[in-house]
Amino acid sequence: MQQDGNMVIYDKNNTWIWQSRTNEKRNASLYLSDKGELCIYSAKEGAYTFSSSGNPSDLVFHTLIANSSNADKEIQCAKSYYSQNRKYRAIYQNDGNLVVYDNTNNNAIWNSGTATYNMRRCVMQVDGNLVIYSKDNKAAWQSHTNEKRNASLYLSDEGELCIYSASKGAYTFLSHAIAISTSNTIVLDVDRKYYSPNANYYAKFQSDGNLVVYDKSNRWVWQSGTAYTGKTCKMQVDGNLVIYDAKNNPVWHSHTNEMRNAVLYLTDTGKLCIYSNDKKKCTFVSDYKIxxxxxxxxLQKQTMSEIKCSLEPNSNGNKYSTGFTKLDQTDGLMLRRVTVSTTVTFSKNISESEIRKQLRFYVRYKFQDPVTLDVKEGGERWMREESNYFTIAKMAANEYTLTANNIPCLGNEVDFGLVNNSNNRITQITNFHFENTDNDxxxxxxxxxxxxxxxxxxxxxxxxxxxxxxxxxxxxxxxxxxxxxxxxxxxxxxxxxxxxxxxxxxxxxxxxxxxxxxxxxxxxxxxxxxxxxxxxxxxxxxxxxxxxxxxxxxxxxxxxxxxxNTFNCNIxxxxxxARGITAMQNCTELNQTVxxxxxxxxxxNVAFRNLADSKYGETVNFKILNMFANYIQEYGDKNGWAILEKYFEGGDQFFNANLYASDFERAVKEELKKSDDVNKNNCNNLCEESIKFINALQFLQQNAPNQMSVSTFVQDIMNKDSKKHEYKDTLTEYMERIEKGYRGIKDHYLFFTKCVG
Structure with a gap:
């Protein structure tokens, strides 16, 4: 427990292997709480700055289900794992569903949604990912916690499945169903915090009768408005979330009746959702805007200090380097633009075009990370060779000055260099000169x-x-x-x-x-x-x-x-x-922003339509943008924007894995198989992003005011929008792009020709 407030574990070579990252928290004390958590309290800041749970202090984890530090651990089928207080149990059932039950009423409070699949096994993998595999060895459900090694799966006294990564020093997954109403109405516990998977938000039905969603700073972001009128909050069998007063009269409800077999959950972005397994439909309960x-x-305006420096380069074969030079006295990250030049002498006369082909500028940077105090070093960043990126001036016979303008530098130490990729002999490189160009x-x-x-x-x-x-x-x-x-x-x-x-x-x-x-x-x-x-x-x-x-x-x-990774480059x-315009409507202060x-x-709303129309025909992506704009216009603000938010949101497992209907997926696969550019065998094994896009289309269809058949819907989005723009095979082209990006096929430029042509 160091004087700077950091708790550190060192190996026998005195190299740190773990730390609490609480340096600069002086006058600190290390405690063990009654909940079994290690805590560090800073008297200087008057606050607890670390807890071993990695989450708010009322989440206490007890029952270990599996540890995958050394090898994959298969979860035993039909075995119950009880929380320490015996209130909850987790079980991987014979039907392939991983379920958490409330023992007081035997109601399921969370499940993986894999009961309808032909499942084979549930594995806590050595990479930290909890995965349920089908009999054909495909992942039907996963916790998305790969790359979280040295991980353990727990069941908490709060009924949460948790994955703790020792290598990351944090909980990386929380099961996130608040209530699942299949055969019984579920009554929400008063004042219990129901967390989102990333633990950045929690929902609570308060003792004052108000249902509230809070962020991790304990600021409320949405409320039902039933303070001092609500008495109980129930997730009913019919799928309706209802708050009743003391006389059992409803004072608020989610308008989601007829959504049976429903799940109430909180997303990673803090929105209450109800998903119906019967309807294959998802609805926002709390459609709040941040x-x-x-x-x-x-706003902090910074002053620019002048930088001027000349260095003689060091040579190492065909590489010439200034070495790291400190541009600024600060140790942290800085934002700089500099111009760098050097003089190059060749053994023979050489043309400017040859110089551009054969010589390359590069820059590296490093700085001290203010959190870990480690020195971070960026790799080589190459400057482009075109004439507008660096200039060439002939100074004398076979002597040239090369200048690169406005290079972004991110660290307080920078290394500039030049690489000769040719057989032309360089007799001398002198005077690497650089200065900042930020004065104006x-x-x-x-x-x-x-x-x-x-x-x-x-x-x-x-x-x-x-x-x-x-x-x-x-x-x-x-x-x-x-x-x-x-x-x-x-x-x-x-x-x-x-x-x-x-x-x-x-x-x-x-x-x-x-x-x-x-x-x-x-x-x-x-x-x-x-x-x-x-x-x-x-x-x-x-x-x-x-x-x-x-x-x-x-x-x-x-x-x-x-x-x-899937939509690489400008795909x-x-x-x-679409993501950007969705963000505009998601913030209260941006609602009138143009x-x-x-x-x-x-x-x-109007901008979406206008942008889609103005860009129509450029690439298939703007045709898809046009389609989204059309359906937002047709479905109205609430449902339309909810569709896009679900599409762009990360970490919503119900939406990503369970929402699409099999007949809709089948229809998309059949359209994809019609293309000559796609491997027909791969069409039956669509990547995750393809499924996510199918979910978005399915969500559009399911939430439409007047629902249409799958075949009509697919045909409609492939052929025209409300303004009668024809774009035949748009869906097929778009799916091809996703799959090509996913499978690492790089012939996008050839593909662009097909899309535009």
Whole structure:
């Protein structure tokens, strides 16, 4: 227990192997609570800063079901695992369903939804994933906790199945059904906290009669409004969630009667949902919008210090490097744009085109992580060879000066270098000179309390008042994106006109990838030159607007990892725009915000329609965007937007695994098999993202005011929208893209020709 407040375990070589990450929490004490939790209390901060449960202190975990540290552990079929207080039991049943029961009434409070499958086994895998396999050895259900090694499966005194990862030092999965009403009405416990799978939200039917959803900071995000009138809250057999007063009169209900065999649960984004196994239908109970007041956003304008430095490079074969040089005295992350140049002398005369083919600039950076105090080092980032990314000036015979402008640097130490990929002999490389080019730029840190932070270097000739309004709008937008997707970036870095290393945040070839020390970086490309003046105009005319450039590029940063892996490069552009506009309607303060692209496209609902129409025909993604816009327009605000939020949300297992109807999936597979470009055998084994997209289409159909048959629905989305735009085989083309991305087929450019042609 160190003086800095950090509790650390060291091995015999004095290398730390685990820590509580509570350094800088001085005057700290280590306690063992009556609930069996190790806690660290900081007298300096007046707060508990660590608990061994990794979750709020009222979640206490007791019964170990399986530990998979050394090998896969199969869960014994038909064996009951009881919580320590004997109130709950977990069992992997003979019918293939993993179920948690309340022993007081023998009601199921959670299940994996695999009873209808032909199941074979339930395994707690060595990679930390809990998986139920069918007899053909396909995963029918999983906890999505792979890469969480040294994991244990527990049943808590609260009736929660939990997976604890020793390597991550945190609980990584919680079963999340609040109530399952099959043959009995379930009464919600008063003042019990029902957590979302990620433990970022909880729902509670309070003793005052109010049903409330709270975030992890204990701020309420939705309520039923039944304080001092409600007495009991029941999940009824008919699928209706009802709050009754003391005289047993209903004072609030979810309007979900006739949704039998229903599950009430809380999603990772804090929304109460009811899913009906009979109807294969999901409905939001709490369709709240997040609210981010001005008081939650802090703007800090940073001053730029001048940087000028000249270094002689070191050579190592065909590689020349300055070595790491400290640009700034701070130890943490910094946001910089610099220009670097060097003089190269060849043994013979060489053309400019040959130089561009043969020489490559690169940059590396490193900084000290403020959380772990470890030094983080980024890999080599190559600058592009085109003429507008670095310039070549002939100084003398066979001597040239190469200059790369506006290179983004993320650490306080930077290494610049040059690699010679040719046989042409370089006789000398001298004077690596670099200096910052941020003198005319403004740098802001836009900090959001308990949310996502933005760090931006920009150059707009607008009033200070308008800039501040615009930055707060961007802050609300990224936090709304984070809310609907469940993706947490913590920090987003935005550079203007610094695109030597980046094109688009989803393009692995040019953006800093997710496994780098920087979780996400947005770099709008300088090729958007005309868009720059359009963004400036939008700030001047409507400072609370969101320009399509920022909506789109920031939207890429909040795709889930699986979504990004499947829709690689710019494959998901249409989905990114849909995700962004969905985020606009998800925040109370953004409801009247307009989307700006060559003029005002209107607020979110109209903007969706206008953007889809303006981009129609460019690629199949905008045809899909057009389809979404059409159904939102047809189904109305509540159902339409709920569909998209379910589609983009991460971690909703009921939606991802159980929602689609078999006849709908079969219809999609048959359409996919008609294409010459798709392996027919693969059509029967669709990837997870394909199934997720099918779920979205099924959700559209199931929640339509006037439900239509599956065949009519598939035919409709494939052939036309309300404005009679013809797009034959759109669905097949789109599914091909998903499957090609999933199976690692890289001939997207050839495929683009087919889609557009």
């Amino acid at each position: 609210s981010i007041p001005d008081s939650d956003i802090t 730029f403004q740098k802001y840190d836009v900090l959001c309390r308990n949310g996502e932070n933005i760090h931006i270097t920009m150059q707009y000739n607008c009033t200070q008042e308008n800039i501040e309004i615009w930055l707060k709008t961007l802050s609300r937008y990224v936090n709304s994106l984070s809310n609907i997707t469940g993706v947490k970036r913590n920090n987003i870095y935005i550079f203007e006109f610094a695109d030597q290393l980046c094109i688009c945040p989803c393009d692995d070839g040019y953006v800093i990838p997710a496994n780098d020390p920087i979780h996400a970086v947005l770099v709008p490309s300088a090729s958007w030159g005309p868009t720059y003046s359009d963004v400036q105009q939008s700030i001047q005319n409507s400072p609370d607007s969101i320009h399509l450039l920022y909506l789109h590029e920031l939207g890429h940063c909040y795709a889930t990892k699986k979504f990004n 998901d552009d249409g989905n990114t725009n 989307l700006y692209a060559n003029g005002n496209l209107g607020t979110y």
